[in-house]
Amino acid sequence: MHWLQIDVTNLDGLSDGSREIRSSGPVEGFRSGLGWIDDGDSVHIDLVLRSVSDSVEAVGEVRGKLHLSCSRCLVEYQEGFRLDVDEKFYFDPTAAELKEGYEVRDQVVNLEPMLRDVIVLSIPMRPVHTDDCKGLCPECGADLNASDCKHAKQQIDIRWAPLQSLMASQSGGDDEEVEK
């Protein structure tokens, strides 16, 4: 069986109906928007599967490394993640659907779809490789973190123009450049 498929047949027979799962392996082909996991990178799970009346609970955490694309300058960077997991796998497929949980199929809990969901939800809509990333020049596409093209200066001038003209009018309009 795949490393993320756990047989829960004997869960009820355990002293407190629970089992610890500490394991790691790849999550193949994981790609979502601006984030992805290398097929060669391992994802670690540290979970307790507990048998409750109508379902199996999976509680714990998942850790790994995401590759992200900066939404401003498009540079690729890596970021570790550590995410809480608290999900349920229902024996009844209808209950799984109604309660937005997962299904136990043939006494097997497949952690993979759950893991993918948890990781996808953690990916920022607009990842930035550093908080002060300057992004790309909308005119020439230059990486403004590395170079300073004139276009960027013009952009800033346009943005400050209203303030400059306001300041100019308050000081008697002696700034001819802004009035034009």
Ligand SMILES: [Zn+2]
């Ligand atoms: Zn960036």
Ligand SMILES: [Zn+2]
């Ligand atoms: Zn430019």
